[in-house]
Amino acid sequence: MSEPKWERLLSALGASGISIKDVADAAGVAQSSIFRALNGQTKSPRPETVDKMEAAFVTLATRKINDYRSALTLYGFNPIKSKNEELASHMTSLNKTRKYFGTDGIRGRANTFPMTAEVAYRVGMAAGKMFMSSDDRRHLVVIGKDTRLSGYMIEPALVAGFTSVGMDVRLFGPLPTPGVAMMTRSMRADLGVMISASHNAFADNGIKLFGPDGYKLSDEVELAIEARMDGNILDGVAEPHQLGRVVRVDDAQSRYVEITKASFPRHLRLKGMRIVIDCANGAAYKVAPLALYELGAEVFPIGVSPDGLNINNKCGSTYPQTMAEAVKTYRADIGIALDGDADRLVICDEKGQVIDGDQIMAIIAAAWAKKGLLRGGGLVATVMSNLGLERLMQSNGQSLERTKVGDRYVMERMREGGFNLGGEQSGHIIMSDYATTGDGLMAALQVLAVLVESDKPMSELGKQFDTVPQLLKNVRFSGDNPMEKDVVKKAIAAGEAALKGAGRVLVRPSGTEPLIRVMAEGDDEKLVKSVVEDIIATMV
Numbered sequence: 044m045s046e047p048k049w050e051r052l053l054s055a056l057g058a059s060g061i062s063i064k065d066v067a068d069a070a071g072v073a074q075s076s077i078f079r080a081l082n083g084q085t086k087s088p089r090p091e092t093v094d095k096m097e098a099a100f101v102t103l104a105t106r107k108i109n110d111y112r113s114a115l116t117l118y119g120f121n122p123i124k125s126k127n128e129e130l131a132s133h134m135t136s137l138n139k140t141r142k143y144f145g146t147d148g149i150r151g152r153a154n155t156f157p158m159t160a161e162v163a164y165r166v167g168m169a170a171g172k173m174f175m176s177s178d179d180r181r182h183l184v185v186i187g188k189d190t191r192l193s194g195y196m197i198e199p200a201l202v203a204g205f206t207s208v209g210m211d212v213r214l215f216g217p218l219p220t221p222g223v224a225m226m227t228r229s230m231r232a233d234l235g236v237m238i239s240a241s242h243n244a245f246a247d248n249g250i251k252l253f254g255p256d257g258y259k260l261s262d263e264v265e266l267a268i269e270a271r272m273d274g275n276i277l278d279g280v281a282e283p284h285q286l287g288r289v290v291r292v293d294d295a296q297s298r299y300v301e302i303t304k305a306s307f308p309r310h311l312r313l314k315g316m317r318i319v320i321d322c323a324n325g326a327a328y329k330v331a332p333l334a335l336y337e338l339g340a341e342v343f344p345i346g347v348s349p350d351g352l353n354i355n356n357k358c359g360s361t362y363p364q365t366m367a368e369a370v371k372t373y374r375a376d377i378g379i380a381l382d383g384d385a386d387r388l389v390i391c392d393e394k395g396q397v398i399d400g401d402q403i404m405a406i407i408a409a410a411w412a413k414k415g416l417l418r419g420g421g422l423v424a425t426v427m428s429n430l431g432l433e434r435l436m437q438s439n440g441q442s443l444e445r446t447k448v449g450d451r452y453v454m455e456r457m458r459e460g461g462f463n464l465g466g467e468q469s470g471h472i473i474m475s476d477y478a479t480t481g482d483g484l485m486a487a488l489q490v491l492a493v494l495v496e497s498d499k500p501m502s503e504l505g506k507q508f509d510t511v512p513q514l515l516k517n518v519r520f521s522g523d524n525p526m527e528k529d530v531v532k533k534a535i536a537a538g539e540a541a542l543k544g545a546g547r548v549l550v551r552p553s554g555t556e557p558l559i560r561v562m563a564e565g566d567d568e569k570l571v572k573s574v575v576e577d578i579i580a581t582m583v
Contacts, residue, residue: 069175163201166250191238210233211290221480237250313339324356325349386471389470401510425445
């Protein structure tokens with residue numbers, strides 16, 4: 044049964060130039076069984092051995108593709124992403140439903156599957172083995188987290204997994220997600236890990252993984268990790284003298300502050316500017332106020348007293364009312380609200396009017412285009428971004444390319460197309476000249492630079508385009524996915540027909556919660572509302 048798989052794997056190895064020894068080492072399988080098959084003593088290795096080697100091959104091949112893509116980008120070429128649909132389909136067949144990973148790593152209610160200590164331990168072992176090469180050097184993983192109480196449970200479980208396979212660990216403590224990505228590259232680590240559930244309430248937590256280049260892992264690599272997690276996880280554990288060592292890094296926060304400040308124009312200062320910064324009682328509670336203060340601003344920090352339970356609780360980017368009220372109270376020039384892991388933001392002007400990610404992208408795009416800094420001929424956003432943003436870009440002779448929801452998909456398209464700006468309406472803003480993932484603080488500094496140079500109030504800069512009426516509602520469900528019902532499919536089709544040419548409908552499951560998101564937008568606000576209500580009525 045495994046012979047066709049084995050033959051296909053051998054063909055793929057020959058075409059890729061990856062050695063079978065490296066694949067065997069990465070898979071943690073005994074080379075003796077491999078060479079018996081190669082020498083004709085057996086037809087093929089055991090099926091479970093072949094499956095492990097396939098998973099390891101996908102990881103090594105993906106890493107190789109990314110290396111070539113990065114090299115081509117340095118020479119000004121637009122590398123074309125290999126879709127490799129057959130291989131992706133085959134990897135999906137190894138695990139037909141994604142058991143652990145969602146759209147942004149692993150996420151769920153703490154101490155409940157999949158966010159248990161056991162799963163975290165398996166992640167550490169599986170991902171650790173996958174990112175350890177066959178050479179004799181020590182391998183390194185760096186780990187950051189936000190301020191959730193459950194981080195104290197997840198972190199040691201991950202550490203146990205990584206050290207048990209021989210990986211050394213560096214612990215950062217509370218640090219924004221983009222800081223972990225930056226430090227992964229800076230410290231030449233083999234892997235980076237962020238423990239966070241982003242904007243979710245304290246009861247949830249999550250695990251995000253970054254490759255050695257600081258980019259989030261692809262779907263294929265995550266599937267390969269899942270396959271290893273559900274295999275014989277104890278294969279390839281380290282000998283007692285090879286166990287990994289753990290060291291706490293004391294200066295990770297200050298290093299992130301310096302890297303972030305370097306993205307702000309050197310000739311500008313924030314002197315005289317009054318800024319409210321809401322850190323959501325999360326990962327940026329120290330670094331964000333410090334960066335703004337060191338650039339000369341008068342800073343009014345809120346959401347900077349984490350207790351393990353109050354992250355994102357009536358504060359941060361998902362609750363901008365707190366920021367807006369503080370702006371009025373302190374008569375600030377601008378308000379900035381980050382989420383729990385500080386990879387997204389929303390802003391408000393001096394009047395307390397909230398400015399979302401679409402408008403923030405438009406502000407930065409206009410400023411960069413004026414200076415000749417905007418690459419790719421436009422920007423990349425997701426299917427959730429407002430139609431008004433698309434119309435603005437078109438009116439300026441620029442393009443807006445859309446991806447599915449998730450900042451890593453935005454980044455993938457940016458890398459493919461040579462774009463240096465992209466993001467999401469929710470506030471993930473990616474600036475690839477400076478970072479490999481969304482960075483709320485860094486995006487805020489770009490907006491502040493525009494504000495300083497324009498000498499205009501934020502209320503004038505904040506509305507770059509007229510938004511098209513858009514309505515988004517969430518439908519919570521348990522059991523079967525409502526989108527599979529024929530009556531729901533018919534309602535969606537009817538809504539699309541009603542808005543054809545003047546709007547659009549988007550119905551999709553959340554990648555992090557048991558929700559269906561129903562969105563419609565169009566020039567006719569009443570029609571938009573009617574379409575959303577009609578679709579929801581078929582789900583409940």
